[in-house]
Amino acid sequence: MENYFEFINSVKICAGQNALENIPFELDFLGCKKPLILSDMGVSKAGVLDIVLKILQNSNVNCNTIFKDIPADSDISVINKIASLYKAQNCDGLIACGGGSVIDTAKGVKMVLSQNSDDILALSGNEVIKKGKHIPFIVLPTTCGTGSECTSVAVIKNHETSVKMEFISSELLPDVAFVDVRLTQTLPPKLIASSAMDALCHCIEAYSGIQKNYISDAYAQTAIRLIVKNLPVVLTKPNDTARTELALASTLAGIAFSNSMVGIVHAIGHACGGDVNIPHGNAMAILLPECMKYNLENSRNEYGELLLYLAGPDIYASTPKEKRAETAIQFVEEFEKQLHNVCGLPLLLSDYNVTEEDLPKIAKKAINDGAIIVNKKPADEEEIIKILQECL
Numbered sequence: 001m002e003n004y005f006e007f008i009n010s011v012k013i014c015a016g017q018n019a020l021e022n023i024p025f026e027l028d029f030l031g032c033k034k035p036l037i038l039s040d041m042g043v044s045k046a047g048v049l050d051i052v053l054k055i056l057q058n059s060n061v062n063c064n065t066i067f068k069d070i071p072a073d074s075d076i077s078v079i080n081k082i083a084s085l086y087k088a089q090n091c092d093g094l095i096a097c098g099g100g101s102v103i104d105t106a107k108g109v110k111m112v113l114s115q116n117s118d119d120i121l122a123l124s125g126n127e128v129i130k131k132g133k134h135i136p137f138i139v140l141p142t143t144c145g146t147g148s149e150c151t152s153v154a155v156i157k158n159h160e161t162s163v164k165m166e167f168i169s170s171e172l173l174p175d176v177a178f179v180d181v182r183l184t185q186t187l188p189p190k191l192i193a194s195s196a197m198d199a200l201c202h203c204i205e206a207y208s209g210i211q212k213n214y215i216s217d218a219y220a221q222t223a224i225r226l227i228v229k230n231l232p233v234v235l236t237k238p239n240d241t242a243r244t245e246l247a248l249a250s251t252l253a254g255i256a257f258s259n260s261m262v263g264i265v266h267a268i269g270h271a272c273g274g275d276v277n278i279p280h281g282n283a284m285a286i287l288l289p290e291c292m293k294y295n296l297e298n299s300r301n302e303y304g305e306l307l308l309y310l311a312g313p314d315i316y317a318s319t320p321k322e323k324r325a326e327t328a329i330q331f332v333e334e335f336e337k338q339l340h341n342v343c344g345l346p347l348l349l350s351d352y353n354v355t356e357e358d359l360p361k362i363a364k365k366a367i368n369d370g371a372i373i374v375n376k377k378p379a380d381e382e383e384i385i386k387i388l389q390e391c392l
């Protein structure tokens, strides 16, 4: 634990039964009468957006301004375009209804608007962002993994350079996040599994990184417990409680890593997303066990402690202290195999046609990713290539 830490989570969380019915109240509280609603075609086709629109139509909120063409990887030019639309339509707030890309796009738009800018690129680099104009902003996450609804981070792709840019500022935090079973119930099982593995990674990396602190530890522990308990249920015999708890776990994991940061799994995963186009959650699932093995000697205590939340009190108590870290890694490997058997979660880089020749360029990008800095064990290109070879 560092001698000094900061922790922030200013997002109001509305979670559970009928949570969505509170959207008009929250908009009213924030002084928003004409939000710009951001979503994507997938969410729209799944009928999730209609549920939200119906609730808004029954209130006095003007919900006619909708932008549904957000790409799978949030993009700089799309953000600038949406910010212009917001101004042209005289909107007074943002609603993001979607997964990580929609939410991160909305965060980018919020930042452009609050900073009185018209170009997100001009705002890259931490030190530029100051407390700006308040833009009412509520988030309805439709996946259960990114936790983006409660993080100070936005990952935005520059398609011209193929680089995923990371923006970090408390200015990116929404005002309210909703966790409601209706937002995630149409998610296909494979996507549920990969996004929940992203959330599990957030917990494990936040708990074992150099910026860990007592408050985010508590969030990470609870989130791990909820993921392990509910993910298999949601994939095999789903019920509303399990779905809600899994979605909540993702939110809690987001709060944890937003304050303690992630590490080598995300550094390599971002590089895989930028270069060989492996979806983020899948990259996390593929890389997590091998990265834990790489980190083992530097994170032995933390991994050992996490066995309690991964495997439960009986296994934790019956495992000798010196074996707990290895047992935690084995648990993660077994858990992933179980997910692979249930829903076909990809567990190898070769499932995405990645070959030995791709590895040096992925490693080069990974060592330049910000997440590598807070990993407890330093890593160079050669070491990252070795990790990647184990995942082929």
Ligand SMILES: [Fe+2]
Residues within 6 Å of the ligand: 146, 198, 199, 201, 202, 266, 280, 284
């Ligand atoms: Fe992630």
